[in-house]
């Protein structure tokens with residue numbers, strides 16, 4: 001049908017200019033020289049004034065990384081990355097508390113404005129003194145730890161959190177102020193040598209968030225990070241560590257946008273979660289980094305290692321992700337279900353349009369008895385997008401009565417995209433129960449026509465149908481994120497109907 | 499006023515409409531009857547702008563607007579509503595969300611202000627009550643798991659919310675029980691007025707006892723072969739299409 005070619009061209013023209021957040025902020029950078037070697041690792045550690053044990057920890061990671069090879073098993077293709085041709089450290093200069101927004105670098109403010117961050121939150125993000133002590137009226141307070149390039153620019157709502165004994169700060173600050181906690185937990189969920197990208201991250205991570213929720217405390221607000229990638233050719237190596245002590249509860253939001261640029265940018269974050277007895281961690285991500293132009297050129301490479309350990313009995317870790325951005329997504333948020341009766345959840349929406357590639361899924365390791373896991377994955381492919389769900393459910397011999405339910409649904413838009421489902425199940429326990437369901441569907445012509453007959457444009461119709469398809473996942477997101485996510489789904493599929 | 503002249507259309511290269519001439523003045527309700535496969539649904543799809551239904555000749559205007567030249571959603575905003583013979587399921591899309599999105603899309607297209615959640619809910623509740631629909635239908639996925647009759651009633655709810663100027667009802671009566679038939683008919687009759695016209699496609703004279711048409715047309719092989727008053731429907735019921743066509 002000629003209409004197909006026509007709309008595909010329309011998609012390309014829309015998405016080329018359609019990345020709403022394609023801009024670049026010109027803030028003076030303090031760079032480490034290009035390339036990666038032991039000296040750079042030492043430079044980063046020194047720059048951050050780190051204790052000796054952490055430098056040694058990094059150096060061990062670097063040694064492990066040097067001996068490793070980049071993995072090739074994922075269903076993604078990209079030109080070889082020259083790790084010696086990137087900068088591993090860049091910091092914006094103005095990071096100390098200005099008195100008002102007038103004193104804040106206007107470029108930084110422009111960046112926030114383009115991100116659509118309200119003024120009040122801009123103040124907070126920019127670290128204006130006194131801002132953030134009272135939350136904006138009428139909404140659930142959100143504490144924000146902004147990662148602007150590599151250094152955490154500001155951390156907010158600290159006072160309120162401190163009253164509860166909650167620690168929420170950048171990981172560099174935690175290294176200085178709470179070294180015993182960092183040392184106790186860092187790398188215990190994702191060891192330095194876990195995989196190629198995790199090893200790289202462990203060697204050169206610059207910043208990220210640190211959260212500690214004490215025993216029995218229910219965190220009174222959503223904790224949130226705005227991730228931004230900004231300097232040219234600066235790989236981002238975020239390191240996040242969240243610890244929920246016995247009986248505590250926390251919901252953490254991670255959201256990100258990135259400016260448009262020509263060279264592919266590597267992002268290799270590591271997120272570690274630890275949940276003790278009866279603790280719950282809910283980790284939500286909306287990821288909309290620059291996906292590249294219509295030919296797939298220039299987008300972010302997103303190689304992330306996210307893993308949570310349910311160490312305590314009846315603990316629960318729930319991952320919810322909406323992945324609309326990046327040229328390449330390589331990401332498998334996982335749960336290690338050690339504690340008896342612990343619960344792991346993974347709710348995912350991944351969209352690939354144009355030449356985006358996503359290889360994402362989860363791993364659920366059932367170790368303790370009666371552990372349960374739920375996996376709901378919704379993959380949407382449009383244009384030439386390639387979307388792979390890769391999941392592993394491993395049930396150990398001692399996980400008596402363990403249960404897993406997996407549902408993988410794929411939605412195809414157009415004829416040039418692809419969806420793949422690669423579920424691995426390893427069950428060593430007779431009494432465990434594993435269920436897997438998978439479907440692949442298309443947006444039907446009659447659905448589109450039905451919507452348009454009622455007055456919706458084709459794009460609105462696609463948005464509505466896709467949101468319907470993702471409903472089970474979107475309803476897991478905190479309210480504020482759900483709205484943003486719905487908009488994003490629509491934006492990333494603009495005109496992609498064939 | 500809907501004016502169709504010499505309209506021809508094909509589906510997958512096969513001519514289905516072979517020169518339809520039809521006028522429905524504002525304020526009037528016309529019925530279209532005809533054997534299976536004669537092109538009734540095709541006519542409704544062509545008027546609503548469904549992809550794959552290719553106009554090969556003739557014209558169709560509504561209140562002077564060349565509706566064949568505009569997008570389906572623009573036709574909807576111009577006041578054209580089609581109650582589908584087979585209403586479509588939209589899994590995961592809440593009925594309320596769908597209704598509100600549609601209503602606001604049309605209001606926007608007309609330069610009117612959008613309804614907020616509260617205003618919408620009030621309106622929807624009122625219209626549902628009139629159609630004896632339980633409120634939990636608002637929460638369910640659009641037509642998902644609805645019975646045949648519920649789907650038809652849901653179409654009429656959408657019509658009642660969107661308040662079109664021209665409604666095409668494609669066999670809205672099939673699948674309805676006796677009570678529902680009456681409720682749905684009341685819903686249509688409630689909309690009748692100088693600015694509302696309707697094309698009612700049906701196989702059964704019974705519906706026309708409730709929605710009394712101003713004119714009845716017989717469509718056979720993609721052409722209107724006979725037109726008349728309500729009595730024509732009775733004649734069809736008694737004698738069948740062959741006799742009626744022979745008499746034409």
Ligand SMILES: Nc1ncnc2c1ncn2[C@@H]1O[C@H](COP(=O)(O)OP(=O)(O)OP(=O)(O)O)[C@@H](O)[C@H]1O
Pocket residue numbers: 509510512514532533534535536537538539540541583
């Ligand atoms: N997509 C299609 N591909 C091929 N033929 C089609 C298609 N759509 C409709 N037709 C044919 O066009 C003719 C008219 O169909 P249409 O649905 O308009 O009939 P109808 O008058 O509504 O019939 P009914 O009373 O059974 O609803 C039929 O012969 C049908 O098979």
Ligand SMILES: [Mg+2]
Pocket residue numbers: 538539540583668
């Ligand atoms: Mg029909």
